[in-house]
Amino acid sequence: MTIKKHVGLSRRDTLAGGVLAGIAAALPARAATFFGQGHAVPGVQLYPLSDAVTKDLDGTFARLAAMGYRAVETAGFHGKRPHELKAAADRAGLTIVSAHIQAQLRMAPTDRALVDADLAALVDDLHALGVKNVVMPLPLLSDEIVSTIQTQGFAGLTGGVAAFTVADWQRSAAFLNQRGEVLRGAGLALSYHNHNMEFAPVAGTMGWDVLMRETDPALVGFEMDVGWVAAAGRDPVAVLRHNPGRVRMLHVKDIAPSTKPNFAGQQVSAPVGKGVVPWPELLHLARAQGVTGYFVEQEPPFATDAFGAMAQSIAYLKGVK
Known part of the structure; x- marks a missing residue:
């Protein structure tokens, strides 16, 4: 697969790149591993393990902790109450630091949604979970699309x-700003x-750029899913470099070279380090830009199972220098 470089960088982007290069030069030499040097080990996104979390919460968390994971990001509440998730994480020595909220x-009867008129109940649940980061994983959709998803x-x-259209992406940006302001008042940070x-072209731009341009950096950050960026035919390093300071967290996800660039939610997944992403370069740039959350995830199907994929990925990441 060929990853396209992000083109059309401005003089501001060039200057920002120079500043970041200076920051990177000031970092300690890469003799030690990336996730050493007093920095946290990689976290894990629970979405690929949703069935296991539902069936055996304590067993799932124990297995993740044994692999070396310490931080967790949920995908909703996995059919559990927030205090149940937190108690199980505490027992396993894990910390839930982020939650995807649609x-x-x-995704489950106990889940809240950001469109709820009163976010007080959601805020209470997030505080019970102990998280500081909230992530909206999809744009704002029309009622027709929501209905179609339920059947297709x-x-x-x-x-x-x-x-x-551009207006649709602008609608999502406005919604993120509004919800981001409410959540910030409750001590929570919202990202997309x-x-x-x-990354699909739309009227001379693309949704990613509309969201970047029209969301307030003080209210909305981004969680860049590296695998999906690569699946769109984009170079994740170039995309990250082009948006300094906007990306707060990464989904650490790799794809196989056989993935054909597309905008239709398709990819051939691979464990981290087994695909096309230049992880050492990307991770050091991310740290230089202030990224603080790194969550391993992989799309099915898996060579063995989801646990095997998570184990392979963290084993690779522990050796990145």
């Missing part, structure tokens, strides 16, 4: 977003998580 969709699943989502749909 704007509209509810992910295909209904990608088909609906493919028809997005991308797939590859955000």
Whole structure:
């Protein structure tokens, strides 16, 4: 697969790149591993393990802790109450630091949504979970798209977003700003998580750039899903460099070279370090830009199972220098 470089950098971007290069030069030599030097070990996103979390919460957390994970990001509440998730994490020596909260969709009956008129209940749940970071993993959707997803699943989502106009992306940006302000008042930071749909051309721009341009950096950050950026045919290093200071967290996800660039939610997954992403370069740039959250995730199917994929990925990351 060929990853396209991000083109059209401005003089401001060039200057920002020079500043970041200076920051990187001031970092300690890369003799030690990236996740050593007093820095936290990689975290894990629970989405690939959703079934296991639902069936055996304590067993799942114990297995992740044994692999070396210490930080966790949830995908909703996995059919559990927030205090149940936190108690299980505490027992395993894990810390839940971030939660994906859908704007509209509810993956389990106990899940809240960002479109709820009163966010007080959601805020209470997030405080009970102990998180500081909230991530909106999809754009704001029309009622028609939401209905289609209920019958067609992910295909209904990608088909609906493919028809997005600039105004649709602007609507999502306005929603993020509004919800970000409310959550900030409750001590919570809101970010947006991308797939590859955000990189589809639309009227001379793309959804990713609209969201970057029209969200307030004080209210909205980004959780860049590296695998989905690469699946769109983009170079994750170039995309990160082009948006200094906006990305707060990464989904550490790799894809196989056989992935054909697309905007339709398709990729051939690979354990981290087994695909096309230049991880040492990307991770050091991320740290220089102030990224603080690194969550391993992989899309199915898996060579063995989701636990095997998570184990392979953290084993690789522990050796990155």
